Amino acid sequence: MIEGRKIPAATISRLPIYLRELGDINREGEHVVSSRLLAERTGLTSEQIRKDLAYFGAFGTRGIGYDVRHLDLAIRRILGLTAEVPVAVVGAGHLGTALIRHLQRRESGLFVAAVFDSDPQKQGQRTGGQVVLAAEMISEVVRKAGITLAAIAVPSPSAHETLRRLAEGGVGAILNFSPVKLEHPRVVVKNLDLSTELQALAYYGPGAGGERAG
């Protein structure tokens, strides 16, 4: 159902947000949801939601809404999350460990399949049930295990080398937490710099709406 239509990255990035709400709505016992309610719960507009979901065909019934479980499954299919997706985490420091535990606790459709670190003292130790492997093994392990999704939680000096190794192993998408902005012709990289997120919020801190003395 995807071939032939280019889906905007912004739409893809909103699909997990819909997935989270649909999971909550399903647990609340509701079987049908309107785009208006989805809009209220996500803070998006219902026009945006209808437009996003229209990329995948008409799932909703006008005046009634979307079948919650049908829509949940359709979004999981689109994202490739119908079977559990293996993730490689590079960097077994505080951030890497936080990410591993986070993924273990959530019903995200993702599981941590391999953990790597360049620190020999961490190698062979267990982090969240996974034995930490040497960073030199990244390409070989991810290729053999068929891992195509990874997170980089290493210090800046190791970031480029880590990207190279993951790309060589066939990884096609990376969430990069290192402050270094990474780019690669064959890999979709989302750079998520924690300072950047907080800097933008600094605008709103002194008072909602961002009123401050100029």
Next chain:
Amino acid sequence: MIEGRKIPAATISRLPIYLRELGDINREGEHVVSSRLLAERTGLTSEQIRKDLAYFGAFGTRGIGYDVRHLDLAIRRILGLTAEVPVAVVGAGHLGTALIRHLQRRESGLFVAAVFDSDPQKQGQRTGGQVVLAAEMISEVVRKAGITLAAIAVPSPSAHETLRRLAEGGVGAILNFSPVKLEHPRVVVKNLDLSTELQALAYYGPGAGGERAG
């Protein structure tokens, strides 16, 4: 310069990205930058960049570009980052600790002014040079210290209580890493769920462009 014009949240969220590039460009020894070059480096369009920066007045000279240090300072003024901004971090686990160290390493204009945790075993310990305080003290400490920006890195069951305490202490903006979606009438909350970010990337993993068997 801000009063009287409502600046879209999307524009505000891009300002730290410009700030990061301007810092790099300045270190590379360049004094002027065109919107075209900024576009190349950020992956945004030059139209978008010109539109964003126009909210703050005309800093650029047509055909020449923007003065790098002037623009850097102007953006810091807008975000309120000309003096170091104090941040409260709630949760001294792996994620909180990673965030504290991250902020210490970066020239972000932010510094960690207080760390809180509800675990008595962590209270009184030092995390990144800060003594961990009891979660019960949040409202009082942030109010007395004039802290208006905070990060929540606590497990889901404590998230709502933490939000309430921060809001009571006068915090106006929060970066929330807990999987619970938080909302508050007087606080701007950015919910940053690590699983959500990875779920969206799962789409691209199997091959750049997201081609996969439907």
